[in-house]
Amino acid sequence: MIELAGVTKRYGRKVVVDDLTFTVRAGCVTGFLGPNGAGKSTTMRMMLGLDRPTSGHVLIDGQPYARLKDPLRHVGALLDAKAMHGGRSAYDNLRCLALSNGIPLGRVDEVLEEVGLTAVARKRPKGFSLGMGQRLGIAAALLGDPEIVMLDEPVNGLDPEGIHWIRTLMKRLAAEGRTVFVSSHLMSEMALTADHLVVIGRGRLLADTGMREFIDRNSRSSVRLRTPEPEKLRDVLAAAGITATEDGTGTFEVADDTPAERLGELALEHRIPLHELSPQQASLEEAFIALTGEAAEYRTGPLTAKPVPSGYPAAPETTRPETTRPETTRTES
Numbered sequence: 001m002i003e004l005a006g007v008t009k010r011y012g013r014k015v016v017v018d019d020l021t022f023t024v025r026a027g028c029v030t031g032f033l034g035p036n037g038a039g040k041s042t043t044m045r046m047m048l049g050l051d052r053p054t055s056g057h058v059l060i061d062g063q064p065y066a067r068l069k070d071p072l073r074h075v076g077a078l079l080d081a082k083a084m085h086g087g088r089s090a091y092d093n094l095r096c097l098a099l100s101n102g103i104p105l106g107r108v109d110e111v112l113e114e115v116g117l118t119a120v121a122r123k124r125p126k127g128f129s130l131g132m133g134q135r136l137g138i139a140a141a142l143l144g145d146p147e148i149v150m151l152d153e154p155v156n157g158l159d160p161e162g163i164h165w166i167r168t169l170m171k172r173l174a175a176e177g178r179t180v181f182v183s184s185h186l187m188s189e190m191a192l193t194a195d196h197l198v199v200i201g202r203g204r205l206l207a208d209t210g211m212r213e214f215i216d217r218n219s220r221s222s223v224r225l226r227t228p229e230p231e232k233l234r235d236v237l238a239a240a241g242i243t244a245t246e247d248g249t250g251t252f253e254v255a256d257d258t259p260a261e262r263l264g265e266l267a268l269e270h271r272i273p274l275h276e277l278s279p280q281q282a283s284l285e286e287a288f289i290a291l292t293g294e295a296a297e298y299r300t301g302p303l304t305a306k307p308v309p310s311g312y313p314a315a316p317e318t319t320r321p322e323t324t325r326p327e328t329t330r331t332e333s
């Protein structure tokens, strides 16, 4: 478990992390999201004792990181894949880490196998591709068989097989009862991987909530109808007081919370043929943009920047439904 209490970080006069309080729990994958420059990496560095909070504190399983004995056995982290010694082989990089953290050397071969780098174990990382470097960084994070795994943008540079692998790995680690905390800008990937989300904007907590709840709260769902008789459907919907938008080709979008069942029954009642009747689920990406729109420091033009529908949230969304995932025990290596 990772606990942050009132964590603030200032660089000069700039407040980069602003009074963050949240807990990252074991047994699930927690996604850490925020626009560019929101303070994610700074927060992760403070969790790992690489940066000191200006105020507030971070506890790892109840202790500051600096007090952990053999920290790699408690927390494995990938922050910067390029942090490896480029002139030392992949094996030697991991061997040094193992020796300095009291980790059995047999783990080096195990993690190299796990990340698929056994064949290049004797090669130097300076010749590695971005994806191979990421895999080596992930191997280092797993080396101490830690209870807590923290990964900053782990899918960076990974090929589709690698992305699938890291997703499966994170889910497995969480199912084993470990704490998995991961940042990513790849929303589609995060939607498939994370159970819980912590979202920050300009250093402030915007949401600490379950994935489904986050999407439901920050986006509007709708129902799409398609008919060869749009005039008839338009009149029926208007008479029923249902607001719909039309695209001019017989496709209607109803976003006023009328359930699909009611729309289907109305169409049937008036003998209007429907070629489509489908509830539209908003994506994590849409919900994320809606929530963080005003908190984004670096924004693109109007083509991609969407207006925030309900204003900048005054208080973060903080709900944490009970996890149904059973905690499993695991044996130390």
Ligand SMILES: Nc1ncnc2c1ncn2[C@@H]1O[C@H](COP(=O)(O)OP(=O)(O)OP(=O)(O)O)[C@@H](O)[C@H]1O
Pocket: 011, 016, 034, 035, 036, 037, 038, 039, 040, 041, 042, 043
């Ligand atoms: N050592 C530093 N000195 C001064 N400013 C810093 C330092 N480190 C980070 N910052 C600033 O803090 C802010 C947050 O940076 P950080 O890298 O934590 O954001 P991030 O959410 O990880 O961004 P990204 O998604 O782009 O990686 C940025 O404005 C950055 O310029």
